[in-house]
Amino acid sequence: xxxxxxxxxxxxxxxxxxxxxAEAMVARRTRLLGPAYRLFYETPVHFTRAEGCYLFDAEGxxxxxCYNNVASLGHAHPHVxxxxxxxxxxxxxxxxxxxxxxxxxxxxxxxxxxxxLSQAMFTCTGSEANDLALxxxxxxxxxxxxxVTENAYHxxxxxxxxxxxxxxxxxxxxxxxxxxxxxxxxxxxxxxxAAAFADLSRHGIRPAALIVDTIFSSDGVIPGAFLAPAxxxxxxxxxxxxxxxxxxxxxxxxxxxxxxxxxxITPDIVxxxxxxxxxxxxxxxxxxPEVLLPFGxxxxxxxxxxxxxxxxxxxxxxxxxxxxEGLLAHATRIGAELAAxxxxxxxxxxxxxxxxxxxxxxxxxxxxxxxxxxxKAARLVNLLREARVLISATGPKGHVLKIRPPLVLTSAQAxxxxxxxxxxxxxx
Amino acid sequence: xxxxxxxxxxxxxxxxxxxxxAEAMVARRTRLLGPAYRLFYETPVHFTRAEGCYLFDAEGxxxxxCYNNVASLGHAHPHVxxxxxxxxxxxxxxxxxxxxxxxxxxxxxxxxxxxxLSQAMFTCTGSEANDLALxxxxxxxxxxxxxVTENAYHxxxxxxxxxxxxxxxxxxxxxxxxxxxxxxxxxxxxxxxAAAFADLSRHGIRPAALIVDTIFSSDGVIPGAFLAPAxxxxxxxxxxxxxxxxxxxxxxxxxxxxxxxxxxITPDIVxxxxxxxxxxxxxxxxxxPEVLLPFGxxxxxxxxxxxxxxxxxxxxxxxxxxxxEGLLAHATRIGAELAAxxxxxxxxxxxxxxxxxxxxxxxxxxxxxxxxxxxKAARLVNLLREARVLISATGPKGHVLKIRPPLVLTSAQAxxxxxxxxxxxxxx
Numbered sequence: 001x002x003x004x005x006x007x008x009x010x011x012x013x014x015x016x017x018x019x020x021x022a023e024a025m026v027a028r029r030t031r032l033l034g035p036a037y038r039l040f041y042e043t044p045v046h047f048t049r050a051e052g053c054y055l056f057d058a059e060g061x062x063x064x065x066c067y068n069n070v071a072s073l074g075h076a077h078p079h080v081x082x083x084x085x086x087x088x089x090x091x092x093x094x095x096x097x098x099x100x101x102x103x104x105x106x107x108x109x110x111x112x113x114x115x116x117l118s119q120a121m122f123t124c125t126g127s128e129a130n131d132l133a134l135x136x137x138x139x140x141x142x143x144x145x146x147x148v149t150e151n152a153y154h155x156x157x158x159x160x161x162x163x164x165x166x167x168x169x170x171x172x173x174x175x176x177x178x179x180x181x182x183x184x185x186x187x188x189x190x191x192x193x194a195a196a197f198a199d200l201s202r203h204g205i206r207p208a209a210l211i212v213d214t215i216f217s218s219d220g221v222i223p224g225a226f227l228a229p230a231x232x233x234x235x236x237x238x239x240x241x242x243x244x245x246x247x248x249x250x251x252x253x254x255x256x257x258x259x260x261x262x263x264x265i266t267p268d269i270v271x272x273x274x275x276x277x278x279x280x281x282x283x284x285x286x287x288x289p290e291v292l293l294p295f296g297x298x299x300x301x302x303x304x305x306x307x308x309x310x311x312x313x314x315x316x317x318x319x320x321x322x323x324x325e326g327l328l329a330h331a332t333r334i335g336a337e338l339a340a341x342x343x344x345x346x347x348x349x350x351x352x353x354x355x356x357x358x359x360x361x362x363x364x365x366x367x368x369x370x371x372x373x374x375x376k377a378a379r380l381v382n383l384l385r386e387a388r389v390l391i392s393a394t395g396p397k398g399h400v401l402k403i404r405p406p407l408v409l410t411s412a413q414a415x416x417x418x419x420x421x422x423x424x425x426x427x428x
Numbered sequence: 429x430x431x432x433x434x435x436x437x438x439x440x441x442x443x444x445x446x447x448x449x450a451e452a453m454v455a456r457r458t459r460l461l462g463p464a465y466r467l468f469y470e471t472p473v474h475f476t477r478a479e480g481c482y483l484f485d486a487e488g489x490x491x492x493x494c495y496n497n498v499a500s501l502g503h504a505h506p507h508v509x510x511x512x513x514x515x516x517x518x519x520x521x522x523x524x525x526x527x528x529x530x531x532x533x534x535x536x537x538x539x540x541x542x543x544x545l546s547q548a549m550f551t552c553t554g555s556e557a558n559d560l561a562l563x564x565x566x567x568x569x570x571x572x573x574x575x576v577t578e579n580a581y582h583x584x585x586x587x588x589x590x591x592x593x594x595x596x597x598x599x600x601x602x603x604x605x606x607x608x609x610x611x612x613x614x615x616x617x618x619x620x621x622a623a624a625f626a627d628l629s630r631h632g633i634r635p636a637a638l639i640v641d642t643i644f645s646s647d648g649v650i651p652g653a654f655l656a657p658a659x660x661x662x663x664x665x666x667x668x669x670x671x672x673x674x675x676x677x678x679x680x681x682x683x684x685x686x687x688x689x690x691x692x693i694t695p696d697i698v699x700x701x702x703x704x705x706x707x708x709x710x711x712x713x714x715x716x717p718e719v720l721l722p723f724g725x726x727x728x729x730x731x732x733x734x735x736x737x738x739x740x741x742x743x744x745x746x747x748x749x750x751x752x753e754g755l756l757a758h759a760t761r762i763g764a765e766l767a768a769x770x771x772x773x774x775x776x777x778x779x780x781x782x783x784x785x786x787x788x789x790x791x792x793x794x795x796x797x798x799x800x801x802x803x804k805a806a807r808l809v810n811l812l813r814e815a816r817v818l819i820s821a822t823g824p825k826g827h828v829l830k831i832r833p834p835l836v837l838t839s840a841q842a843x844x845x846x847x848x849x850x851x852x853x854x855x856x
Binding site for chain 1: 435438450453454456457459460461462463464465466467468472473474475476477478483496498499503504509512513516517518519520521522523524525526527528530531534535538546547548549551552553554555556559560562563584585586587589595596598599701702707708709710715717720721723724725726727728729730731732733734735736738739
């Protein structure tokens with residue numbers, strides 16, 4: 001089986017010696033799931049249980065989760081589990097009958113957005129949310145031209161994969177898609193966006209949308225406050241601005257619920273997913289009503305499972321936990337501790353280059369002689385896996401450690417991560 | 429708010445007088461969810477609870493469910509709820525770590541398919557499954573041309589909506605999509621498929637796939653055994669055959685697990701969804717390995733929630749119930765009772781035209797002077813709603829009653845449906 005070398009931290013069969021048990025599981029997986037699935041790590045991990053910030057392997061050994069943002073409230077959060085189970089046992093049906101839960105969920109979700117974003121739609125995955133956002137943008141603009149960043153990831157539907165260059169050269173970009181370099185500074189990013197839309201127009205393709213992950217996760221984690229002029233350039237070209245909050249959303253960046261808020265902008269559409277159900281498949285978007293209207297006037301939208309009562313009760317419970325446990329403030333505090341710890345380690349470990357951080361989303365460059373080193377980043381990721389701490393790497397050069405623990409990470413767990421990282425750096 | 433008149437059994441605001449409570453809920457819905465959502469019925473129903481074959485409105489009144497195929501084992505099935513809750517509390521993570529549950533689920537699922545279909549992939553929705561199946565077909569054939577039936581429905585992603593003419597003229601079909609009339613007879617359907625692929629080739633578009641719902645749900649419910657020559661025509665054109673089993677799958681047609689089996693064919697890819705989790709969002713596809721290989725060689729596939737352990741434990745529980753409760757035989761028996769009852773009613777009620785039935789999927793034509801009557805079908809659907817029995821209508825002319833109860837419908841409940849239908853026919 002060929003393995004896609006464009007995926008950072010992918011298991012490559014045959015490269016490392018596996019235990020007989022792991023070897024058998026990998027073989028069974030390939031036989032049953034085929035060639036398109038990928039595992040993490042040089043030697044994949046077999047998990048059977050998870051709770052809070054820990055995953056447990058088949059032998060019961062605990063791994064500290066500093067990577068998975070789906071279980072953002074911690075794995076198996078009791079309040080969320082109870083809400084899901086209670087609603088599933090009561091009423092789980094779809095949006096073509098009247099039911100309060102989907103409306104309560106929409107209302108609660110919208111309460112965390114600026115008032116201009118006043119309508120919500122529900123899907124099951126972030127991919128579906130981005131796919132739907134683009135259908136809405138096509139209807140609203142009459143265009144089809146899309147601008148994304150060079151190493152963007154926006155999902156796995158045909159349309160979303162076609163604007164996700166991070167999936168590698170094996171996945172064709174759409175003919176109506178243009179890429180711009182990830183932001184280096186405010187002015188050049190806006191100029192690049194304007195030029196990309198001009199290029200689309202020059203090819204007779206009417207602009208429809210600029211879509212970006214507001215923390216540029218797959219481009220290497222780039223928090224900041226530089227999007228306003230780019231949004232202005234998109235609007236000047238007749239395109240909408242779609243904020244993909246699937247990764248930065250729901251308090252990940254600490255200071256606010258959504259990544260776009262750091263940029264002082266109000267998007268036309270905001271998409272979300274991953275942590276929205278803390279593991280239950282629920283996703284969606286919010287939008288300005290005037291942006292939704294052209295789509296809703298000519299098309300209907302029904303997603304069988306999207307907006308079902310169980311999904312919505314689960315999402316309500318997730319938002320309740322973020323609010324009642326004060327997770328934004330907590331993420332801000334623990335994120336700062338992790339950042340301070342990494343900066344301290346960087347003083348004595350030259351492999352640690354620039355650190356970019358917002359709340360509990362950290363991108364730590366790994367360098368060798370000051371140059372990006374994907375090889376050292378991969379080594380660190382795998383050394384940490386041996387030390388039973390889970391992170392991954394990202395970025396177009398694969399040299400950025402992607403550190404994205406559950407929002408409920410404690411100070412003691414942050415210390416555990418930093419101690420393990422120090423040990424790994426020494427072994428590098 | 430404009431309402432899409434192409435949707436059968438859609439609520440049209442302002443047409444019927446609602447209770448103040450319903451009026452307020454509809455207004456709240458429009459305010460929060462925007463213009464793209466649709467409700468069922470002249471006067472929408474507000475449900476708050478569901479169990480077995482009944483949904484309960486806000487006043488506690490029970491409605492017999494003869495429509496919803498998601499809760500195919502009955503709403504809130506205890507074995508499924510328990511499996512979901514137990515797995516969610518134990519381990520719910522994704523496919524990039526090794527875990528047995530996704531493999532056990534794939535193995536069990538594949539055991540219900542011919543041996544040629546030996547690999548499974550997991551998504552969250554039927555739309556995602558069809559979208560992925562087409563990406564796989566594009567990679568396997570090098571083509572992009574798709575043939576569907578005239579009133580097909582295959583989902584709501586950009587790609588799937590573009591090959592779903594039943595969504596109405598407001599949703600553009602893809603430029604690489606051709607439609608053929610729904611099957612009237614075996615030979616003409618195959619000839620139409622061959623002609624559609626020839627037309628694609630004549631326009632320089634390489635054929636990729638024939639995709640059909642194997643019971644042609646949105647084309648009016650057309651069970652039969654006529655697909656083999658059409659599949660041969662697709663293969664002769666270099667295209668794959670994709671069986672969309674989102675509606676007919678998991679025992680709906682009684683005699684077998686999948687609709688395609690009645691046709692004596694083995695598809696290249698089979699997609700599935702709706703009843704797969706009895707309400708939990710889980711969907712997927714199975715395929716021939718040689719068909720998956722070109723896609724898996726050049727692309728990776730990761731769906732954050734697709735194949736998560738909770739989804740897979742839920743799907744396993746659903747398959748267990750179908751097996752242990754003997755639901756295929758049960759659906760065959762109750763389906764025959766419903767069909768016999770409707771045929772008896774047709775003897776004295778000329779509004780009942782042709783009946784098409786397989787297991788617990790029935791399409792009952794409603795006619796006036798022998799001609800299709802969408803108006804009478806709608807009246808019957810709404811009279812049954814007043815009698816607290818849920819069905820809907822379908823077909824390109826909207827005149828086909830769509831009767832699709834949970835597989836666990838009892839004889840007594842079948843009688844309840846038939847009695848209510850007789851009363852409605854008398855009031856027509």
